[in-house]
Amino acid sequence: MEQTSEKKIKFWMALLPLFVMIIVMIITVVELKQGPHMPLIVGTTTAALVAWKAGFNWKEIEEMMYKGIRLALPAVVIIMLVGLTIGSWMGGGIVATMIYYGLQIITPSWFLVTITIICAIVSLAIGSSWSTMATIGVAGMGIGLSMGIPAGMIAGAVISGAYFGDKMSPLSDTTNLAAGLTGTQLFDHIKHMFYTTIPGLAIALGVYAFLGKRFTNGEMEALEIAQTANILQESFLITPYLLLVPLAVIVMVALKIPAVPALIVGIILGFLSQVFIQDGSFVNAITALQEGFKIETGNEMVDALFNGGGLDNMMYTVSMTIVAMTFGGILEFSGMLQAIMNQLLKVVKSTATLVTSTIAACVMTNATCSEQYISIVVPARMFSKAYKDKGLHSKNLSRALEDGGTITSVFIPWNTCGVFILGTLGVGVVEYGPYAILNLVVPFISIIYAMTGFSIVKMTKEELLERDREQELEKQESGLI
Structure with missing residues (x-):
């Protein structure tokens, strides 16, 4: 430049x-x-x-x-594709499935620590904070909100984990860019970042463990989590097979398939899931891609969580x-x-x-x-x-x-x-x-x-x-x- x-x-x-x-x-x-x-x-x-x-x-x-x-x-293209991905995954029940199973295995008190570690592992494997946030992060927001955890805390934990992997992964574009521009061997660069990034992650996990003490898995929380899980079962067909969709995208990116074709495959699979697994119409599936997915369950929190995505909703970000x-x-x-x-x-x-x-x-x-x-x-x-x-x-x-x-x-x-x-x-x-x-x-x-x-x-x-x-x-x- x-x-x-x-x-x-x-x-x-x-x-x-x-x-x-x-x-x-x-x-x-x-x-x-x-x-x-x-x-x-x-x-x-x-x-x-x-x-x-x-x-x-x-x-x-x-x-x-x-x-x-x-x-x-390039960022604009990814942003638009992520809007399509979220719309199709909401309509296809993929996000609902990830949230449902997440609610079964993650306790509120350890949620922030757990989602940070999961995002760090996924981002380290695929080298992309954006792809991690658009898949694991979206599901993590749903799980955390269902547990009564503030949105800012959840997003902060997702970001910390996603950027740890993005920074330390040999597949990351920013990691390769910093090493290449300075004439540093890639793995020398990564090893040198251990000194600052590992302590940073340790401090983050310590803070999240402390914050998590506020969210004990008491009777009221367990009742609310069970209620959310029941609403998800009533509104979507929940099946572990739907977890193969995000897994496919993560594996493709890990195999160094560029983000754009990997996301397009995820969008297609989400679209097909809405039509053939959730028994939705082609019109509704297309609407979910363009305008975002829309649902009315009677539960304000669930409705707020699942009414979103789509190309139109990303235009603010694009502009x-x-x-x-x-x-x-x-x-x-x-x-x-x-x-x-x-x-x-x-x-x-x-x-x-x-x-x-x-x-x-x-x-x-x-x-x-x-x-x-x-x-x-x-x-x-x-x-x-x-x-x-x-x-x-x-x-x-x-x-x-x-x-x-x-x-x-x-x-x-x-x-x-x-x-x-x-x-x-x-x-x-x-x-x-x-x-x-x-x-x-x-x-x-x-x-x-x-x-x-x-x-x-x-x-x-x-x-x-x-x-x-x-x-x-x-x-x-x-x-x-």
Whole structure:
């Protein structure tokens, strides 16, 4: 991702769109209780004006927005397919079956711990937090809500487990991206993340075990769980064979079949399940895909849980993603983000400030460019030389990119990850943010390690010599130019 021009934008001008967007966001979202679309549009307009003032013409600014949108297109496709998946799985009784059997084997007091571990295992196996949340996460929300557990807690536990696997799996795209961009061997990168991510998971499980004590499996809870299970049996045909549908999707992704065809197979199986197993009509099955599944059981909680999914219900998420990426596109391709990053590099004087600055840059990129991948790509490009100059092994950078980029994307409501979670789990950042414990603590663990020097790896003598040779060669080439 390169600038479209050599035009330079001053630091204070680069900050202006961010300040405007944040102020309007606070007023609109916090005070007026409205969505983040309008603040992002205001931020995009401000960024466009700053770019125009810096010398870019409208055609160039327009192309920046298009580039930003193109970066989000894979995520948009997945978001739409997830809407179709949820609609077909709701109508096909697949989600109801997962919830029904989950209610039989999981106790409320240990639910948060259990769902975190299950999501971590599945995500580790398939390398995708999104696929995990769209399958196991959706069922987990139903089970937890049936047990009277707050939606924010459930979503936080699902997210912690899903992002543990996404971060540590050799099949994960973000894991491979961070390793590849920094020139780090994949499994060296994963091993180095053990130092921050395993303690993060342990802390999360400890917190969830403590929170779970509030939800004892008493007589009242058992009665409510039994009532929910009975309603599910009355409303759907519950059979363990329906569990083969999510299992098929998980196995396909684990076998490195791309997410899109794997989800399409899941959608088809869900559609067929609604028609042939739940004895629904083709019209109702198609409606579930387009508008979402609709049911009236007389139980408010069950109705709220199962009335959802469908393509139409994902359009809010899709529109937010597109608007956010127009904002991020102008910031990235005009050079505004680079101007801000350059100022960050000026304060780097030690290993602690270098790692802290890297994590801060990742968080800021998540907030400004609204895309998890960019939060890895841009800081990797900006900080690579600084790590080399200080004689630090590349795996320090690759770990910081994931500790600051991959894992914090869920806390930005307009980031593709934040909007995906809202559309999939039906819970916003304000609700689940305090309970996504792993995502909260890992960046701080990483910074503490940098301050103490623990697990910070220096280059070997051979690597230092190779670095010096490369730098000398670059100087010679620059002299020739």
